[in-house]
Amino acid sequence: MTSQFSRAELLSRGAKGGVAVIAGGSALAILAGSARAATLPDGDLAYLRMLIATELLGADFYGNAIKAKPYGSRGSRALKLALFNEGEHYTALAAIFTGAGQTPATADDIDFTYPSGSFDSTGAVTKQAVALETLFLGAYLGAASGVQTASLLEPLSRIAASQAQHLTVFNELLGRPGFQISLPEPLAIDAASDALAAYTG
Amino acid sequence: MHSRSLRFISTLVALAVATALLTAGASARQRTHGRSRATITVFAAASLTDVFPAIDGTQKYSFGGSNALATQITNGAPADVFASANTTIPAQLYAKGLVEKPVNFTRNTLVIVVPTANPAGIHTVYDLAKPGVKIDVANSAVPVGSYTLQILKNMNLTTKVTPNFVSQETDVREVLAKVALAQADAGFVYSTDAQTVPGQVTVIKMPAWAQPKISYAMAIVTKSPNQADAQAFINKVLSKSGQATMLKYGFLPLVKPAEKPPAKITHPVKKKKKK
Numbered sequence: 001m002t003s004q005f006s007r008a009e010l011l012s013r014g015a016k017g018g019v020a021v022i023a024g025g026s027a028l029a030i031l032a033g034s035a036r037a038a039t040l041p042d043g044d045l046a047y048l049r050m051l052i053a054t055e056l057l058g059a060d061f062y063g064n065a066i067k068a069k070p071y072g073s074r075g076s077r078a079l080k081l082a083l084f085n086e087g088e089h090y091t092a093l094a095a096i097f098t099g100a101g102q103t104p105a106t107a108d109d110i111d112f113t114y115p116s117g118s119f120d121s122t123g124a125v126t127k128q129a130v131a132l133e134t135l136f137l138g139a140y141l142g143a144a145s146g147v148q149t150a151s152l153l154e155p156l157s158r159i160a161a162s163q164a165q166h167l168t169v170f171n172e173l174l175g176r177p178g179f180q181i182s183l184p185e186p187l188a189i190d191a192a193s194d195a196l197a198a199y200t201g
Numbered sequence: 202m203h204s205r206s207l208r209f210i211s212t213l214v215a216l217a218v219a220t221a222l223l224t225a226g227a228s229a230r231q232r233t234h235g236r237s238r239a240t241i242t243v244f245a246a247a248s249l250t251d252v253f254p255a256i257d258g259t260q261k262y263s264f265g266g267s268n269a270l271a272t273q274i275t276n277g278a279p280a281d282v283f284a285s286a287n288t289t290i291p292a293q294l295y296a297k298g299l300v301e302k303p304v305n306f307t308r309n310t311l312v313i314v315v316p317t318a319n320p321a322g323i324h325t326v327y328d329l330a331k332p333g334v335k336i337d338v339a340n341s342a343v344p345v346g347s348y349t350l351q352i353l354k355n356m357n358l359t360t361k362v363t364p365n366f367v368s369q370e371t372d373v374r375e376v377l378a379k380v381a382l383a384q385a386d387a388g389f390v391y392s393t394d395a396q397t398v399p400g401q402v403t404v405i406k407m408p409a410w411a412q413p414k415i416s417y418a419m420a421i422v423t424k425s426p427n428q429a430d431a432q433a434f435i436n437k438v439l440s441k442s443g444q445a446t447m448l449k450y451g452f453l454p455l456v457k458p459a460e461k462p463p464a465k466i467t468h469p470v471k472k473k474k475k476k
Contacts, residue, residue: 046357053410
């Protein structure tokens with residue numbers, strides 16, 4: 001957790017659908033910075049809308065993975081941390097989105113589905129986590145290179161870094177080198193959207 | 202012999218008249234639980250064309266664009282119940298005192314339909330931005346037309362896709378018909394409408410992250426002389442069996458089933474300091 005987050009405040013707001021939700025403004029929005037109050041162009045709002053869905057997917061996946069208990073202590077801790085991070089990412093994005101006069105989607109709005117057997121074994125959960133984190137990282141990198149509002153770059157880049165950390169850990173759990181690619185590929189919004197669609201009912 | 206024939210004919214005529222009167226009476230009024238019930242007139246969104254008669258086949262229905270039906274009600278058309286494919290039109294009529302307080306009764310999602318042959322090669326919504334693609338939509342005054350514009354805006358595709366609009370229909374079924382007849386390369390309809398023409402169109406899902414919230418609302422028309430029967434119809438739609446029928450026809454439940462309350466999210470590594 002970064003020093004700029006007030007975890008106590010975040011958590012005091014409670015959780016809904018596995019994700020902490022901030023309905024109004026919050027000190028947490030330091031991450032959101034000046035972007036919160038900005039009138040964002042439709043293109044930037046589209047990126048945020050899609051990224052919010054990726055965070056809901058991440059929270060849903062890790063919530064299910066934790067219930068499946070596929071790991072020993074190290075892996076379990078990684079799943080719980082990842083879930084916690086996705087919740088904070090969501091909250092930060094939702095604050096920006098709300099500040100721009102929009103209503104962020106919540107876990108109630110989207111049903112997620114996973115390939116058969118995704119939670120049946122340690123390997124299956126880890127593979128799925130790697131696939132999702134690759135998607136998330138690509139989506140954030142694509143958004144960072146696609147948004148027009150400069151003040152969005154900081155929150156998007158910081159969340160991308162967090163997703164890259166997840167990817168490293170789950171790659172290692174899968175027995176692969178934790179870091180492999182020097183320049184991870186950004187995903188254009190249409191490619192990210194199509195990839196996301198594979199997990200929505 | 203002649204008088205016997207006349208008697209026979211007059212008996213037949215009397216029977217025919219009696220049968221006609223009975224049939225007419227039965228169609229106008231149904232006897233339910235000892236109470237005489239009127240056949241009511243339901244003005245309903247075109248997307249409800251198949252499901253409403255399945256819920257209650259005894260009523261008189263008029264299906265069309267919700268906005269057009271609202272205009273008819275405003276002009277005094279004799280409707281008992283108004284069911285709209287959005288919540289804003291019934292709310293507007295309620296504000297004017299034309300209907301009683303509306304209630305939400307189902308939800309839906311938007312999809313793209315393309316002719317089975319798919320001559321324009323449409324596979325995702327992003328393909329609709331390709332030059333020369335002929336897209337049929339409902340006009341923006343109709344709920345489905347408004348939702349179409351909303352989803353395109355949500356995806357930042359408005360300026361790329363709207364130049365390909367070739368026709369704007371007055372209700373969702375007209376869009377569906379044109380695409381099924383391959384008079385357009387693609388159209389935006391509700392997922393429930395797409396299911397009504399299997400084999401004639403291919404359905405392309407829209408991203409869940411971009412979907413507008415599509416809720417349907419219905420209300421009793423204030424001037425209806427059949428208030429109790431109109432309320433009974435609404436109750437029937439909202440009932441367990443009514444909602445099950447809505448689901449059977451592809452509509453979404455009124456409220457997503459509540460899941461178990463999630464565990465409180467706490468940082469799994471940092472531990473609280475001991476006091």
